[in-house]
Amino acid sequence: MGNFKTGFGAESSGPTAPTSEEISLLIDGELEPVRADAVVTSLCRAEGLATWVCYHVIGDAVRGVASRGLDSKRFVELFAAEPTVLAPRRSPAPHAIALALAATVAAVSVVGWVALTTMPTPVAAIASARQAVGVRAADARPAVDNEYVLVHQEYSPTNAIQGIGPYLRAVAASEPDARR
Amino acid sequence: MRVGSPRARRQWPARLRGGIGAAAVTLLVVPAALAQDAADWLQRAATAARQLNYVGTIVYQHAGRIETSRLYHVADSYGESEKLSNLDGPAREIVRNGEQVRCYYPDAKVIRVEPRSMHNAFPSLLPQQLATLATYYQFRKAEIARIAGLETQAYVFEPKDGARYGHKLWADIGTGLLLKARLLNERNEPIEQFAFSDIQIGVRLDREATKPPFATVPPDWQVRESAAADIAPKETGWVVRDMPPGFNKVVEGFRTLRGKPAQVAHIVYSDGLVAISVFVEPTPATPQPVGLSQQGGINVYSRQLDDYLVTVLGEAPGATVRQIAYSVGRRQ
Numbered sequence: 001m002g003n004f005k006t007g008f009g010a011e012s013s014g015p016t017a018p019t020s021e022e023i024s025l026l027i028d029g030e031l032e033p034v035r036a037d038a039v040v041t042s043l044c045r046a047e048g049l050a051t052w053v054c055y056h057v058i059g060d061a062v063r064g065v066a067s068r069g070l071d072s073k074r075f076v077e078l079f080a081a082e083p084t085v086l087a088p089r090r091s092p093a094p095h096a097i098a099l100a101l102a103a104t105v106a107a108v109s110v111v112g113w114v115a116l117t118t119m120p121t122p123v124a125a126i127a128s129a130r131q132a133v134g135v136r137a138a139d140a141r142p143a144v145d146n147e148y149v150l151v152h153q154e155y156s157p158t159n160a161i162q163g164i165g166p167y168l169r170a171v172a173a174s175e176p177d178a179r180r
Numbered sequence: 181m182r183v184g185s186p187r188a189r190r191q192w193p194a195r196l197r198g199g200i201g202a203a204a205v206t207l208l209v210v211p212a213a214l215a216q217d218a219a220d221w222l223q224r225a226a227t228a229a230r231q232l233n234y235v236g237t238i239v240y241q242h243a244g245r246i247e248t249s250r251l252y253h254v255a256d257s258y259g260e261s262e263k264l265s266n267l268d269g270p271a272r273e274i275v276r277n278g279e280q281v282r283c284y285y286p287d288a289k290v291i292r293v294e295p296r297s298m299h300n301a302f303p304s305l306l307p308q309q310l311a312t313l314a315t316y317y318q319f320r321k322a323e324i325a326r327i328a329g330l331e332t333q334a335y336v337f338e339p340k341d342g343a344r345y346g347h348k349l350w351a352d353i354g355t356g357l358l359l360k361a362r363l364l365n366e367r368n369e370p371i372e373q374f375a376f377s378d379i380q381i382g383v384r385l386d387r388e389a390t391k392p393p394f395a396t397v398p399p400d401w402q403v404r405e406s407a408a409a410d411i412a413p414k415e416t417g418w419v420v421r422d423m424p425p426g427f428n429k430v431v432e433g434f435r436t437l438r439g440k441p442a443q444v445a446h447i448v449y450s451d452g453l454v455a456i457s458v459f460v461e462p463t464p465a466t467p468q469p470v471g472l473s474q475q476g477g478i479n480v481y482s483r484q485l486d487d488y489l490v491t492v493l494g495e496a497p498g499a500t501v502r503q504i505a506y507s508v509g510r511r512q
């Protein structure tokens with residue numbers, strides 16, 4: 001029982017070593033705060049930072065901006081000065097780093113995670129990220145597949161105590177779907 | 181009903197920065213009686229929702245939006261029937277009779293027929309699910325509050341780790357019917373809420389109240405039927421290798437879904453309070469968006485895996501559905 005995991009993907013390297021995916025989740029604002037602290041702390045170490053900077057450089061490249069030669073010390077200062085990166089959902093005005101990295105993540109989600117988590121050479125990563133941006137699939141939040149949501153709801157225990165209420169989710173979102 | 185252990189008063193895990201140790205500590209003792217309390221209470225709410233007559237206005241809030249709907253629920257010797265009509269935006273009406281749900285979209289002149297199987301949900305909480313519930317949530321009684329003119333008792337299911345959301349539920353003291361339900365993220369912020377703004381419980385209602393808008397479908401309307409509701413239980417050949425702790429498999433099989441030419445593998449996991457669905461289908465002909473999206477309190481994560489599209493969704497944090505999506509693989 002004591003050996004309980006709060007974070008994910010920390011199988012072998014201990015609870016504080018972040019995976020590349022977790023770093024990207026942090027960039028994307030999707031990492032749970034409990035885990036975010038640990039990841040941010042570990043970013044001060046070389047390996048984590050290298051991943052972060054790599055993603056950042058890719059983001060710059062994707063947007064056609066020359067790399068700004070961000071070094072680790074400067075990065076840590078920037079990060080320390082900008083706590084909103086940890087909670088982008090609450091504050092939709094992230095600063096340049098967050099924007100650059102969001103672009104990267106958007107590209108990455110199209111390319112597929114494996115390509116980046118295996119840390120390819122920067123050139124290859126940049127090329128594939130550029131290509132991905134041409135697709136622009138991650139430009140907007142994708143539409144949720146209503147069929148999936150509807151059949152899922154049959155199995156959600158909380159829905160049983162809320163009666164038909166959760167169908168409101170589907171109703172609220174099903175306008176374009178109804179015309180399909 | 182008892183009030184929880186002293187631990188119930190501790191702060192939410194998210195507030196305990198570096199909360200790994202704290203989360204581990206909270207798992208050490210799980211009072212069995214408390215788990216039973218939670219289960220009894222959920223059961224009472226589920227029974228009330230099914231067996232009572234009630235009519236009221238539901239306010240649904242999510243992502244900064246508010247939607248109001250009128251709900252009629254009738255339980256009689258023929259079974260259950262209910263009707264939900266939205267009061268703002270384009271008219272929508274949902275009518276449920278027993279296991280069948282029909283959604284009416286007057287602007288599109290479309291009726292969607294959704295089968296709905298109820299037997300998988302409460303009150304069939306298995307002993308294993310009950311234990312899981314107590315291990316991963318701190319259940320406690322909260323304040324007494326007045327909602328829609330009625331006295332309610334609030335209950336909180338506080339998650340002990342970052343893999344799930346918190347739930348706060350308000351039940352009518354007299355009948356047990358749930359009058360308000362709120363989903364809370366790791367910062368204890370509401371992300372979705374259902375609440376009655378007015379309600380009459382136990383009133384005389386006949387089936388007229390839940391009648392569909394018309395008895396026969398007008399000729400210019402389209403009816404879109406859906407395939408069978410149930411999964412045919414079967415091994416799908418897909419597995420989730422890194423499931424967050426506490427989620428156990430409820431069902432696995434293939435199902436036919438409207439608009440999808442091929443059968444879709446569907447695996448459902450539950451931690452006793454919420455469910456997470458994993459869907460795997462052959463890559464559709466039209467490119468599908470991938471990544472994270474939301475529908476109310478449901479997070480959805482889609483990704484491409486070889487020639488398949490993997491979609492994971494549930495009332496759980498984005499990181500949870502994402503982690504699951506990335507650990508889906510072929511059974512060896």
